[in-house]
Amino acid sequence: MRVRVLGCSGAIAKDCRTTSFLVDEDTLIDAGTGVGDLTLEEMRKVERVFLTHAHLDHVAALPLMVDAVAATRSSPLQIHALAGTIDALKTHIFNDIIWPDFTQIPSREAPFISFHEVTIGQTLRMGGKQIEVLPAIHTVPAAGFAVSAGQGCWVFSGDTERNPAFWCRLNQLDVAMLVIETAFSNRECDLARRSLHLSPQILATELDCINLDKHFPIYITHTKPAETELIMAEIQRFDQSQPLGRHVSHDIRWLRAGQSFEL
Ligand SMILES: [Zn+2]
Numbered sequence: 001m002r003v004r005v006l007g008c009s010g011a012i013a014k015d016c017r018t019t020s021f022l023v024d025e026d027t028l029i030d031a032g033t034g035v036g037d038l039t040l041e042e043m044r045k046v047e048r049v050f051l052t053h054a055h056l057d058h059v060a061a062l063p064l065m066v067d068a069v070a071a072t073r074s075s076p077l078q079i080h081a082l083a084g085t086i087d088a089l090k091t092h093i094f095n096d097i098i099w100p101d102f103t104q105i106p107s108r109e110a111p112f113i114s115f116h117e118v119t120i121g122q123t124l125r126m127g128g129k130q131i132e133v134l135p136a137i138h139t140v141p142a143a144g145f146a147v148s149a150g151q152g153c154w155v156f157s158g159d160t161e162r163n164p165a166f167w168c169r170l171n172q173l174d175v176a177m178l179v180i181e182t183a184f185s186n187r188e189c190d191l192a193r194r195s196l197h198l199s200p201q202i203l204a205t206e207l208d209c210i211n212l213d214k215h216f217p218i219y220i221t222h223t224k225p226a227e228t229e230l231i232m233a234e235i236q237r238f239d240q241s242q243p244l245g246r247h248v249s250h251d252i253r254w255l256r257a258g259q260s261f262e263l
């Protein structure tokens with residue numbers, strides 16, 4: 001299984017794209033502005049999109065991608081998401097005002113997109129992969145995902161604050177790589193708490209929930225372009241300031257768009 005990072009920034013700027021991952025050629029996890037780096041042919045090969053939640057930085061490119069390639073596809077693009085996410089997309093985006101309702105175009109019988117509700121804890125098998133829907137704690141209905149093709153899992157936290165149920169499940173999985181958000185720096189920890197995102201000091205306590213016998217690389221995502229260096233410095237500092245702490249055993253890296261991982 002191959003995971004390609006299309007976007008992993010918390011906002012846009014030159015060379016900064018928002019959240020989207022391409023798993024093999026056929027599955028997108030989130031559809032932020034990183035999708036815009038795919039060629040038409042690459043977009044055409046995407047069969048399904050799994051959305052963590054409805055926030056714009058995770059869905060912004062979805063309506064535009066459908067418009068770019070749907071007419072040349074022979075089957076609807078499947079959009080898998082929680083019920084609350086699907087409701088939000090239908091009400092606020094594919095509503096014939098912001099963008100056409102592509103569940104009815106070109107016809108109700110053969111539409112460009114189809115919505116498929118998922119629930120937390122559910123495991124789907126499709127495209128030779130197993131995709132488990134993980135819990136997330138955010139301001140709107142939200143999920144994370146664990147994706148595997150039989151080997152270890154690629155785990156993505158989605159947007160989340162403190163999330164005991166996530167760690168409980170993660171400790172049961174064979175994790176090859178964890179991608180976890182840290183959207184804000186410590187100086188913005190109040191904003192992080194209110195918007196239900198992580199900051200480095202909360203990330204430190206969250207990583208303490210990982211069982212000691214678990215070792216896998218941890219990649220930080222969703223940093224704001226203007227704050228990325230500060231956030232990574234603060235994460236390194238908690239690593240170094242607690243040399244006897246449990247965090248030290250963790251292998252923490254900064255995720256970058258354009259990276260590709262074989263799992
Ligand atoms: Zn969000």
Ligand SMILES: [Zn+2]
Pocket residue numbers: 055057058159222
């Ligand atoms: Zn986000």
